Amino acid sequence: xxxxxxxxxxxxxxxxxxxxxxxxxxxxxxxxxxxxxxxxxxxxxxxxxxxxxxxxxxxxxxxxxxxxxxxxxxxxxxxxxxxxxxxxxxxxxxxxxxxxxxxxxxxxxxxxxxxxxxxxxxxxxxxxxxxxxx
Numbered sequence: 001x002x003x004x005x006x007x008x009x010x011x012x013x014x015x016x017x018x019x020x021x022x023x024x025x026x027x028x029x030x031x032x033x034x035x036x037x038x039x040x041x042x043x044x045x046x047x048x049x050x051x052x053x054x055x056x057x058x059x060x061x062x063x064x065x066x067x068x069x070x071x072x073x074x075x076x077x078x079x080x081x082x083x084x085x086x087x088x089x090x091x092x093x094x095x096x097x098x099x100x101x102x103x104x105x106x107x108x109x110x111x112x113x114x115x116x117x118x119x120x121x122x123x124x125x126x127x128x129x130x131x132x133x134x
Contacts, residue, residue, distance in 0.1 A: 034106040074130035085130040092119035
């Protein structure tokens with residue numbers, strides 16, 4: 001009887017672990033992308049893109065919610081993450097991340113790219129960390 005009990009507990013723990021790992025997996029899905037302005041040239045594999053990429057689930061909020069983590073990617077690809085610069089980033093949105101990102105602005109300058117949120121937050125990525133396929 002004890003053996004069956006321990007096998008059931010062990011199987012439950014293993015199944016819970018597998019489910020958590022599956023939920024935690026990153027999607028790496030680009031949910032918003034901005035292309036480098038045509039009037040800005042870095043003379044190095046232009047054009048570049050600033051992407052908001054969906055990452056793993058933030059397990060710190062379970063069981064109440066299960067929000068996704070996101071990161072900003074500045075690099076040469078608009079639809080995936082390859083060579084470039086990546087920074088984890090949290091947004092100040094309440095409900096719909098897609099609607100919120102449509103209200104955000106991106107400014108490309110000769111020094112780099114700035115991501116600007118409607119909340120007033122901004123994040124600057126210098127060009128030296130993303131040009132040339134870094």
